[in-house]
Amino acid sequence: MTAVPRVRMAPGDRREQLLTLGVTLLATRSLDELSIDLLAEEAGISRGLLYHYFGNKHDFHEAVMRRAADDLIAQTAPPTAGEPLERLLASVAAYVDYVEANYEGYLSLVKGAAGGNQQMRQIYDEARGALTDRVFREDAQGSVVPDTRAARLMVRAWSAMAEDLVLAWVRDPEGVTREELLAALAASLPALVEILH
């Protein structure tokens, strides 16, 4: 882990840099393990300066997690060209990459949200809403998924399935290749929507 260079920066830039470092640290740590002390040490700056940027540990955690969720949404954006199913496959591949690269932090978000932490719940719901809304926005002609109340329920349930499957696979991939996993994630969406739409 390289320290943030001690150069003169605009406050906004420095905050951005600290957030990026926070997200990097979170990838392999739970949120509980991501302390102000750790970030200060890794960034080579004082705790006092961190409190200046983030107010308190709670706000710091919220800002880092929000940035991590934004990264998830950005990294899983499907390519702009291609057939709907190919684009879906690219998007789920990026999701698997993200969960693999950020397992601990992602699990903290899932746990925090489900456990009733209001901030984590909001960040998680926004991210999940963005991911599922995107299915309908990206497929405006409804060639894979018609935009009905039933299909929206099912797309959300599919994303719960995908989350469970990917987290379990990253923990223990035995018996399932990456290609099988990706194919199953992409094929299951139209299959489930065909069953309830």
Next chain:
Amino acid sequence: MTAVPRVRMAPGDRREQLLTLGVTLLATRSLDELSIDLLAEEAGISRGLLYHYFGNKHDFHEAVMRRAADDLIAQTAPPTAGEPLERLLASVAAYVDYVEANYEGYLSLVKGAAGGNQQMRQIYDEARGALTDRVFREDAQGSVVPDTRAARLMVRAWSAMAEDLVLAWVRDPEGVTREELLAALAASLPALVEILH
């Protein structure tokens, strides 16, 4: 709500009766709302006697939730006769009934487990394990689901999907009839396992 009659009972019977009352109260309340005071009032007995049976609030909550999870497993047992898919349909219908009748308490279990409460996690995992293991036990010939590592991952992911779908539907059933929901729950299991097994 009827009070537990003040009759002389064996301690084991009285504890059973109090657990049953606790589960009834939990159906329409979160675990946080289920206090020793409330149970004492509803049961018409002293708080002191409740502490005698359950030790402390924590143990009381654990005992009630464990009983609620046992009820879920018992109530969703498929009929012993019939075609595998018919039996699966009966089991998912019972699951929907259970979630409808016990929405608040069930949500507390899901949230507590996901949020990292160790006891709730253990109870939830045991219940979910029992439900998913049953799929394989009940279908020993593998006519619906072959017993492979991939299929076990997928059955677990299906149960996450089913949980999300049923909780969302109970909150707001608009656009999806009960029959459509049940048919989708039963049809989605073999469809998903066909995709990854």
